[in-house]
């Protein structure tokens with residue numbers, strides 16, 4: 001078998017990857033297709049991240065989707081097929097990355113227990129040498145990334161494709177069955193014009209578009225707190241509506257994203273920021289778009305409880321705090337706890353549903369709650385269980401053990417609780 005190690009050298013040498021005898025070519029191709037299909041059967045969701053233009057933050061979004069999903073407990077593989085400008089290794093601080101080959105399989109880089117990374121960068125002797133490869137070689141490499149890498153079973157395979165609609169996205173669309181696309185754009189018209197081409201490309205190759213992300217959407221001044229529309233904003237959302245595509249969300253221009261990217265850190269590592277919240281929101285929206293989402297139970301999930309002195313506050317809309325537990329659904333354990341102050345205003349009128357949804361909360365365990373607040377939470381994608389009481393930790397553990405059901409207890413103590 002030809003492995004990437006043998007692909008180094010001149011363009012002419014690399015051309016040898018394509019077998020020239022017709023019969024040998026067919027057999028090798030079929031064998032490879034069989035291996036690719038075998039691997040793809042073990043992957044729940046395959047997502048290619050595309051953009052019409054370079055420099056719009058496609059790799060940044062791909063890398064952060066992979067990180068945020070893996071932190072939710074999903075098994076994620078991140079594959080960089082941008083063979084001319086692979087930037088995934090850099091975004092993870094893995095510039096000197098070398099991938100091992102054991103037997104006839106390439107070993108992905110194990111970034112964390114849940115995140116495996118493969119980039120052509122990891123197979124090159126000189127990461128700075130330009131890659132000048134013809135179409136058939138690129139196609140061969142992408143196929144080998146799918147057939148000869150020891151990925152194991154994955155919940156998500158995220159593929160970072162080069163900008164445009166060339167050989168790489170076409171190979172992905174034709175090779176990766178049931179692949180879906182996330183399209184990244186910036187808001188200005190010159191970028192949006194190219195996004196139209198990406199959408200049309202997806203339509204032509206029958207690849208469903210999971211949604212659109214608008215990156216570099218406005219800038220929030222850290223000094224005055226005002227929002228400035230450097231490249232405008234809202235164009236991506238409008239385009240998504242025009243093409244009947246889901247809009248997953250937008251990320252602002254944020255200098256800390258550049259700094260984090262340059263030192264190999266994800267948006268998740270930013271201490272607290274609007275950008276991090278927006279990225280969390282994008283991931284939640286993406287999960288909502290997935291087919292079979294009803295059958296999926298998040299391994300790691302966040303549940304919130306209205307609290308006062310570590311007990312459920314019976315009056316949802318006027319509680320002191322929200323206690324938020326990150327729980328491991330497999331182990332039935334609480335793995336982290338955070339507390340946020342309750343915003344001013346009762347549950348159905350404040351922005352608490354949006355805030356919690358952006359933090360990734362998908363379940364609310366409450367005492368009494370008005371139907372208005374319950375409705376707002378549900379429409380933000382948060383399941384509501386009413387009628388809970390007692391110590392918040394015990395309530396959360398009881399819910400994990402499957403001991404709680406929604407009593408439907410409504411609260412009529414306030415005029416806005418209809």
Ligand code: ADP
Nearest residue numbers: 054055056057058059060252253254257258261
């Ligand atoms: P692409 O893959 O589309 O070529 P990249 O993800 O490599 O784009 O991003 C290009 C540059 O823009 C990188 O330096 C990255 O850190 C920066 N960048 C991406 N998104 C943002 C953002 N929201 N705010 C500020 N800088 C960003």
